[in-house]
Amino acid sequence: MANAPRSRAEAKSLEAWLRGFTARVRIPLTATIITGAIGGLLLVLQAWLLARIIDGVIIEHRALHQVWPLLIDLLATFIARAIITSLTDIIGFEAAARVKRDIRRLAYAHLTALGPAWSRRERSGDLATTLIDGIEALDQYYASYLPQMALAVFIPLAILVFVFPAYWVAGIIMVITAPLIPLFMIIVGKGAERLNQRQWRKLARMSAYFFDAIEGLTTLKLFGASRAEAQMIADVSDDYRITTMAVLRVAFLSSLVLEFFATISIAMVAVYIGFALYYRDLHFLPGFFVLLLAPEFYRPLRNMGSSYHARMEAIGAAEQIVRLLATEPPTPPEPKTTPAPEPALTIRFEQVDFAYQPSEPILTGIDFTLAPGERLALVGPSGAGKTTISQLLLGFLQPSSGAIRIGGIDLRDLPPAAWLARIAWLPQRPTLFHGSVIDNIRLGLTADAAAVRAAAAQAGADHFITNLPQGYDTIVGERGQGLSGGEIQRIALARAFLKNAELIVLDEPDASLDPATAALITASVERLARDRTMLIIAHRLESVHHADRILVIDHGRIIESGDHASLLARHGLYATMSALRQDVPA
Known part of the structure; x- marks a missing residue:
């Protein structure tokens, strides 16, 4: 039963549990999205300044002193983007750290409620993997995936606002091709989700075997069983390696598919812009501006594809944590108010x-x-x-x-x-x-x-x-x-x-x-x-x-x-x- 594939309803339930912690970090998560959005707008400004500079130097043959103000503005935009990007990473890290701290406190309190009588029946290595590696695996879900979900909607829409007035054909191409990336991300991701589930279970099993071997190393040596136990750990480790490689193959396939569609879409935009420039249906400045924005239009969608694997890993890890927290403690968790008896105990x-x-x-x-x-x-x-x-x-x-x-x-x-x-x-x-x-x-x-x-x-x-x-x-x-x-x-x-x-x-x-x-x-x-x-x-x-x-x-x-x-x-x-x-x- 423990190795049965996870149903879609179970996956949704686990993600709902993960999202339940976002209320505790709403401010830093919102700040992460806002700074990411500002970074996206600065990206549009950067592309416009760069297009103006190239157009002025190559097409309008302006001297350096004439484009110098634009160069200063471009440098300032570079610096502002670097600061905003660092700030986004820092705030996202803080949000994830707070959630992990809260989950650790919750898990520790629950372990305390379960008591030593329960923990003696569990495998220490399995518990250690769940409480250490499992909770750490949630990091990118809160630091990257959740903010990226919002940015993958906002930044492409913001770019389209500037693309359509410049060259509406490119805008149409972007609107048509953009949904293909998340669509294939979800299709490929279904297989990866099952593999992630299996990977986490095998990691817990391997950790339990390894911990047991370390604990009983003296006994294994004395009874001459250390080689047999080492072979068993090697077999379990190899099984985990095979599962991990399967996950990586799917991850690489997913990245390949996303990059392929993004590259084809950018190429289509470039070809249409090229023909429009060749037949003088489009001026160089708006054409080059749109061409600079095209890769950036698909970048948030590609980033969401990368972050999608963080989601699947988090759901795989959350399964073990939720199972631990769902274990009923032997004592009622609500505090007692009955006064203590007299010191002379009977x-x-x-x-x-x-x-x-x-x-x-x-x-x-x-x-x-x-x-x-x-x-x-x-x-x-x-x-x-x-x-x-x-x-x-x-x-x-x-x-x-x-x-x-x-x-x-x-x-x-x-x-x-x-x-x-x-x-x-x-x-x-x-x-x-x-x-x-x-x-x-x-x-x-x-x-x-x-x-x-x-x-x-x-x-x-x-x-x-x-x-x-x-x-x-x-x-x-x-x-x-x-x-x-x-x-x-x-x-x-x-x-x-x-x-x-x-x-x-x-x-x-x-x-x-x-x-x-x-x-x-x-x-x-x-x-x-x-x-x-x-x-x-x-x-x-x-x-x-x-x-x-x-x-x-x-x-x-x-x-x-x-x-x-x-x-x-x-x-x-x-x-x-x-x-x-x-x-x-x-």
């Missing part, structure tokens, strides 16, 4: 069910209470639904049925930003962004250097950070490149200390660390947990021995509840898992 899951597909339930009948200051752990086999519960609590997913209540208020009625401000999230693999260490700890919070350093000290990170080359101003690479796993975890812990949130959602940050580093992380987590509510997603049972309560999840249901000792005494799934992990004698 979190209640009331018979919560969740499923991505109605026929495939992930959680069924989840019912528990997390009291203020309680340390609650979720354990169970992989895929049991532990992470889904945390995603529901964070508000990234919505229950299919049931409710999550915060201090008696339905979580869906709370402002998402206000709720997330009260939560610190510590994942197993924290994300660091390219930038300084201090900015990675702040991460949007307003805090001075002393507060950041105090938070880092509580997380056990101050010592290694001060030993970095530039201390807290040291630049770290994307995803913490240049730091060890333990150092990344301690920076993430420093974020949580700095945020000072009342609810901590913890995805076992000391997993996969060496014993010494894990001990440091555990000690920091203990400090963080004081006087705070904590939900722990446990992958290793030894990390939940000291939890106030443990919920055992299996196949999306809570099957056991209690502390470590009571659950062992029941000889249920928890005891079996514990025995398998050699936490107690088998």
Whole structure:
């Protein structure tokens, strides 16, 4: 379905979406058209001055000093046209830049509303192509195509106003031949539109493959699959190359057709003018003036043909952007006005069910209470639904049925930003962004250097950070490149200390660390947990021995509840898992 050809109605719908943004840049777009129109009128003046000069020197045999005023006027016209042309380009660029900025903001806000639960199911390379290359591909649509559509009507009509009084036969030829250019442009463009659609889809597919290969390069190397993956990327790239060449062939064919008709039309005007001059039916001055204007009459139409490809490219790119924006977010986009509950939070899951597909339930009948200051752990086999519960609590997913209540208020009625401000999230693999260490700890919070350093000290990170080359101003690479796993975890812990949130959602940050580093992380987590509510997603049972309560999840249901000792005494799934992990004698 994704590769089905786009219908005419879909193309019109996409162009209507693109044109919807013109209201935001009406002033610069109008200014672009006005300056372009002034440039067209200056072009007519330039042709008239040049015709006067040539006529005066060659036909009337005037001396240089007699045509010198005309030469000065011609030079001034050249300069004015150059200024107007530059101004037109600058204003058009500004209009396109504003639209691209607005679309990026809109896409980013929508991605934020969709949340991480949605983005994890998408291919990063595909999204990157849509949000970077796709939005950039809209540039020429706003900077060139839309203004050129207006200028392609105004400038030829303006030229005809001057051509008909000078030589009406040339005017008739221009009127008859002018429609041929946009007609053939549309005919050839229909095939190019389908090819552009296919090209954008294959570019997104190639980007997704390439991004996946970069992400998993270590794994591919270790399993000896790098050559096979490289061959797959080469095949996808070659497929994209073939599609791109097909688009270029159609584009070149379109240009050839437009240039052919424009050249034939200009030649017809020149021939008629030549015969009229030969038989003395026309004076040299008006004849030469019309001859100079003939190429300029067809130039806006030819430019519109070139800009037409910008339209098709923009529609191809817009298809992916619109599909992204049409994805329904899991949370309602309208802001909530329900007041926040009291600081002492009581979190209640009331018979919560969740499923991505109605026929495939992930959680069924989840019912528990997390009291203020309680340390609650979720354990169970992989895929049991532990992470889904945390995603529901964070508000990234919505229950299919049931409710999550915060201090008696339905979580869906709370402002998402206000709720997330009260939560610190510590994942197993924290994300660091390219930038300084201090900015990675702040991460949007307003805090001075002393507060950041105090938070880092509580997380056990101050010592290694001060030993970095530039201390807290040291630049770290994307995803913490240049730091060890333990150092990344301690920076993430420093974020949580700095945020000072009342609810901590913890995805076992000391997993996969060496014993010494894990001990440091555990000690920091203990400090963080004081006087705070904590939900722990446990992958290793030894990390939940000291939890106030443990919920055992299996196949999306809570099957056991209690502390470590009571659950062992029941000889249920928890005891079996514990025995398998050699936490107690088998």
